[in-house]
Amino acid sequence: MAYDIDPELATALAGLPKAPNGALLDLSDIPACRERVAAAEELLPAPAPDPRVTTETLRLPRADGTTLDVLLFHPGGADPARPALVCFHAGGQVLGSAHDRAVRAYGADLALRLDVVLAAVDYRLAPRTPAPGAAEDGHLAYTYLTGHAAEHGLDPDRIGLAGASGGGAVATAAALMVRDRGERPPRLLSLHYPMLDDRNETRSSHEITDLGVWDRRENLYAWAAVLGERVGAPDVHPYSAPGRATDLAGLPDTFIAVGQFDLFRDEDIDFARRLIAAGVPVDLHVYAHAYHSWDVFAPRSALARTLERTWHEYLRRHLHG
Secondary structure, X not given: OOOOOOHHHHHHHHOOOXXXXXXXXXXXXXXXXXXXXXXXXXXXXXXXXXXOOEEEEEEEEOOOOOEEEEEEEEOOOOOOOEEEEEEEOOOOOOOOOOOOHHHHHHHXXXXXXXXXXXXXXXXXXXOOOOOOHHHHHHHHHHHHHHHOXXXXXXXXXXXXXXXXXXXXXXXXXXXXXXXXXXXXXXXOEEEEOOOOOOOOOOHHHHHOOOOOOOOHHHHHHHHHHHHHHHXXXXXXXXXXXXXXXXXXXXXXXXXXXXXEEOOOHHHHHHHHHHHHHOOOOEEEEEEEEEEOOHHHHOOOOHHHHHHHHHHHHHHHHHHHO
């Protein structure tokens, strides 16, 4: 397929390092891929601490005796109580960490720019922890922060959930858990090109096969790690693949952004359509000439700046308004 990519994004794509298979990532061997990503992470400069941001790592106990790290980025004192955004990093649910340098730098910057407390959740990854383990981590982080809001200078009624790519699956599944368990609802659900459906049946999931960022091959590997033998089965639970949810009523106001040349395009548009049909307010943005994670790989491009302005305004309106 020919991809009519925005020129700025095409330049960024051409400059991305490639794995031996010719793509950005080779998920045929996830442990080896993690080692390559970790080595690249070490080449990044460590972000200088910003004196305006207080950073704290919460260690929340899980039922099995292990702990979940939640990194808080607080842009000021505890008074007045601030809104918060509970964030789940990208990585196809198999890569990444809230402790990564890029995530930490981004978290501090976003907290300052939006005047919110940003909580980055170091959720468990597949295949070591299959779904819905990551979503349970998201639920734990969110319910802890709403239940202990005063201790951390938070407004419990202004806490949103946000996730990108694989993190979008975790955020959405956590939102479903919160709704189903009758807990305090999130202020919003923010999703950047979310990975929602393991079935890979849409037109876009078949179209995007050789772009080199996150193609059908990588998505199939990732979902196989997340679900194991359950992948594609008719009875996969929405907590494990939230695109499977048939009842979307009661979810919070939702923001969804996706590119034209993203294999998640059609499942994201369909999810937005079904949210609207269920009475959920949705801001859906489909960016022409853009591929998966274009704002990460071409952050200074016009399309990335457009997304940033639109998204930040949405967050300010919903968290502070």
